[in-house]
Amino acid sequence: MHAAVVLGLPVVAYAASRAAGAAAVRAADRVTAASRLRRANRLLQAVAALVGLFVVTESSLDDALAAAIPAPVAVGAFGALAGTVLVGGVVPALAVHLGTRPAWASVTGRATDYAATVRRFLAFAAVLVAPALFVVGAWLAAPSGPASLAAVAVAATLVAVSLPPLAARFGPVRAPTDAEAALVPPCADGLRVRVVETGQHPVANALAAGVLPGARYVFVTDALFHTLDADATTAVLAHEVGHHRRGHVFARFLATGLALAPLFLAGTGFVDALVPAVVLSAVLLLAVGPLVRWTEFDADAYAAARVGDAAMERALATLADRSLVPAERSRLARLVSFHPGVGRRRRRLR
Structure with missing residues (x-):
């Protein structure tokens, strides 16, 4: 699959989340708008991450990442997996999260600190992803x-x-x-x-x-x-x-x-x-x-x-x-x- 598809996915995810956020804030009250916005954010993040993982796995990026790591097979495979999760899963999900921030600002009446938002999202992603990568790393390092x-x-x-x-x-x-x-x-x-x-x-x-x-x-x-x-x-x-x-x-x-x-x-x-x-x-x-x-x-x-x-x-x-x-x-x-x-x-x- 062409690299342009991989690079374009976060852009598409961001645009979709902006549209979903704009639709959510049309609710009659703030509580309903906030609820719809949270659900849209979670759903679109999950969809973007799953599609991104599939796209990156089917592209030449997986093999390129593994080949770029001059290490034993298990280490190279782990590096390729980590890169796939980051590029295919975390980045598109972050694009969705950033895309919903303008709508969230209109609901809460508070401007978004984008630097702090990115830091918090990456920290949360690390908490979710790092344990899974640790388990997968143990699996790859051990004999079958x-x-x-x-x-x-x-x-x-x-x-x-x-x-x-x-x-x-x-x-x-x-x-x-x-x-x-x-x-x-x-x-x-x-x-x-x-x-x-x-x-x-x-x-x-x-x-x-x-x-x-x-x-x-x-x-x-x-x-x-x-x-x-x-x-x-x-x-x-x-x-x-x-x-x-x-x-x-x-x-x-x-x-x-x-x-x-x-x-x-x-x-x-x-x-x-x-x-x-x-x-x-x-x-x-x-x-x-x-x-x-x-x-x-x-x-x-x-x-x-x-x-x-x-x-x-x-x-x-x-x-x-x-x-x-x-x-x-x-x-x-x-x-x-x-x-x-x-x-x-x-x-x-x-």
Whole structure:
């Protein structure tokens, strides 16, 4: 495939995202416009990255990157893969993100700091891509067969264990202020609560991460403290604590690893059936969905028991009203999503 197609993809991605952003801001109110803009941004980033990866893989750039690295075969293949991900995936996705910034500025009423936006996007991309490249690098460096499978398992485990502490140390993360710490529920004792600074584009969210004792975290964005009232904020934090206390974080990691096992077995040469392995992994990932959705209901119940069901329900309602979590999902979306709609979660609380 000609190099001009590879070079032109970010331009096309940028133009498409500008058009999508202009369409999103025509909504009747800012909340709806912001919700549509977020969805368009995510969808177009995913499409641009997937198309870009396909285009670069089918072009002569892959071979050129591998040939340009005077190193052993495994190192050359890893370098070519990293270059493919950067050129084909990260750059088009960044073009989409930059293309939606003018629309986002009109929604928020704040000018975009493009230099800071690029830095944040690249840092976020590194957090997403670097662990996957680390696992792939371990796969390429190890001999085929059982040794390769063991290398992938060890690398994936190291990523799962080390990523939360690294994010807490090097990301835009800080300890809670005294006012924020006052909203942390007593059940979080022994866990590390950290606040993620969201900068110009605040998003109210929280996440439980980490499986080792002493390195289990609850990450919460600074915007959450401004979006919810005190009791509702405490309920969301208790919900994330519930994921740790009820063993959900480890269960999700284990279930996802088992679902991907057929793909790893085929990729490492342990079994010679790539297509059936891909299909089986896809089916198993769908089967993980009910487990993950149940953990959300269970964490809601954990929070309601410690903070009050009214506070937990109010938190869900507010987040749904701000389009930060889905109020309801279609039948197809319920089948493939990991988070149930707020309507079902509120009915379970009652």
